[in-house]
Amino acid sequence: MLQVQQVSKWFDQRRSVDGIDFEMKRGEIVGFLGPNGAGKTTTMRMITGYLTPSSGQIWVDGLPMHEQSRQARSKIGYLPETPPLYPDMTVRSYLRFVADLRDVAVREQKLRISEMIDRLGLQGRERQVIRSLSKGYKQRLGLAGAIIHQPELLILDEPTSGLDPNQIMEIRQLIRELGEQHTVLLSTHILPEVSMLCNRMLIIHEGKLVLDRDADHIGDFLHENFQVQLEVKSKPVIVRSVLEHAAFAHTEFQYSDTNEQQEQLITIKLTGVDQEDFRESLSLLLANAKIPVLEMRKEGHSLEELFAKLTTDSESHLDINAASIDRSDTPLPKEDTTK
Numbered sequence: 001m002l003q004v005q006q007v008s009k010w011f012d013q014r015r016s017v018d019g020i021d022f023e024m025k026r027g028e029i030v031g032f033l034g035p036n037g038a039g040k041t042t043t044m045r046m047i048t049g050y051l052t053p054s055s056g057q058i059w060v061d062g063l064p065m066h067e068q069s070r071q072a073r074s075k076i077g078y079l080p081e082t083p084p085l086y087p088d089m090t091v092r093s094y095l096r097f098v099a100d101l102r103d104v105a106v107r108e109q110k111l112r113i114s115e116m117i118d119r120l121g122l123q124g125r126e127r128q129v130i131r132s133l134s135k136g137y138k139q140r141l142g143l144a145g146a147i148i149h150q151p152e153l154l155i156l157d158e159p160t161s162g163l164d165p166n167q168i169m170e171i172r173q174l175i176r177e178l179g180e181q182h183t184v185l186l187s188t189h190i191l192p193e194v195s196m197l198c199n200r201m202l203i204i205h206e207g208k209l210v211l212d213r214d215a216d217h218i219g220d221f222l223h224e225n226f227q228v229q230l231e232v233k234s235k236p237v238i239v240r241s242v243l244e245h246a247a248f249a250h251t252e253f254q255y256s257d258t259n260e261q262q263e264q265l266i267t268i269k270l271t272g273v274d275q276e277d278f279r280e281s282l283s284l285l286l287a288n289a290k291i292p293v294l295e296m297r298k299e300g301h302s303l304e305e306l307f308a309k310l311t312t313d314s315e316s317h318l319d320i321n322a323a324s325i326d327r328s329d330t331p332l333p334k335e336d337t338t339k
C-alpha cells in the first residue's frame with residue numbers, strides 16, 4: 001500500500017529526515033512514534049505530497065508520488081495535528097467544501113456527507129458553526145474531512161493530542177473502527193496508544209528510523225520481566241507469608257504502619273521471573289488466602305524508557321542505522337537475569 005524508499009528532507013543546512021525506509025501492507029495500522037522534533041510530521045507531509053523529499057521516493061498503492069502526485073494523493077486521507085477547519089462554516093458546509101476539494105462527484109456528495117455524519121457521530125450537529133464545537137468534535141469533523149473521498153490510506157498526525165480523557169477514548173474507538181476499512185499510519189507520543197490501536201510500530205529518532213517492530217513485542221524488545229502493581233488490604237505479615245513463597249515473582253512491599261500485625265493498605269510491586277503473565281496465578285493465590293485485592297495493574301512501558309533504551313543501549317544490542325532496522329516479529333532472546 002505504501003513504500004517509503006530512502007527518503008530524506010533537508011531544511012536549509014539541516015537534515016530533518018534521514019534515509020527513512022519502510023513499507024506498509026494493506027490493512028495494517030502502524031504507529032509512528034518519536035520525541036518532539038524527531039521528524040514525524042515532516043515524514044507524514046512527504047507521504048501526503050505536501051512536501052517534496054530532498055531525496056528518495058514514495059509510492060502509494062503503486063503510484064509514484066514524484067510522477068503521479070494527484071492520483072497518489074487521491075488515495076490518501078490526511079488529518080494534520082491541527083485540522084484545517086474554517087471556524088465560520090457549519091459542519092455540513094465544511095464537509096461539502098472538502099467533498100468538492102477532494103473531487104467527490106456532485107451527485108454522490110449528499111449521501112457521502114450523511115454517511116460521514118453518521119460514521120463520525122456528528123448527528124445533530126450538522127448546522128452547528130465549527131467555532132462552537134468542542135475539541136473532540138472538531139477532531140471528529142477533521143477525521144470526516146480526511147475520509148470523505150474514501151481514501152485507502154489514512155495518515156493521522158497525533159490525532160488524540162490536546163483532547164481530554166473522554167475525548168481521547170472516543171477518538172481511539174473511531175480510529176479502531178476506521179482501521180477496519182483503511183490502512184492507517186498514526187503518529188503519537190503515547191506508547192500505550194500504539195499497543196491499543198496498532199499492530200506495528202515505527203520509531204523515529206533524530207530523523208532516522210530506529211525501530212520497526214510488531215507492536216505486541218515491545219516488552220520483549222525491552223527484555224523486561226512481567227510486572228504488576230498490586231494494592232491489598234490486610235496484615236503485612238499475612239501477605240508476606242503468602243507472596244514470599246510464590247515461585248513466579250519477586251516482591252517489593254510498601255505500607256505506612258510498621259506494625260506488621262496491623263491491617264492496612266499495602267502496595268506491592270511484583271516482578272516476574274520472566275516475561276510470562278502471572279496475574280491468574282496471583283489472583284488464585286490471593287483468593288485462596290482470602291486477601292482482599294483493591295487493585296491489580298499490569299505495569300506498562302513508557303516511551304521514555306524505550307527511547308532511553310534505544311539511544312543509550314543502541315550500541316550493545318540494537319543497530320540504530322536505518323539500513324539495518326530490526327524488523328523481526330519474533331521475540332529477541334531473553335536477557336540472562338542470573339547475572
Ligand SMILES: Nc1ncnc2c1ncn2[C@@H]1O[C@H](COP(=O)(O)OP(=O)(O)OP(=O)(O)O)[C@@H](O)[C@H]1O
Nearest residue numbers: 011012016017034035036037038039040041042043
Ligand atoms: N518548514 C520547516 N523549516 C525548517 N525546519 C523545519 C520545518 N519543518 C520542520 N522542521 C524541523 O525539522 C525537524 C523535525 O520536525 P517535525 O515537525 O517533523 O518533528 P515531529 O517529530 O513531528 O515533532 P513534534 O512531535 O514536535 O510534532 C525539527 O527540527 C523541525 O524544527
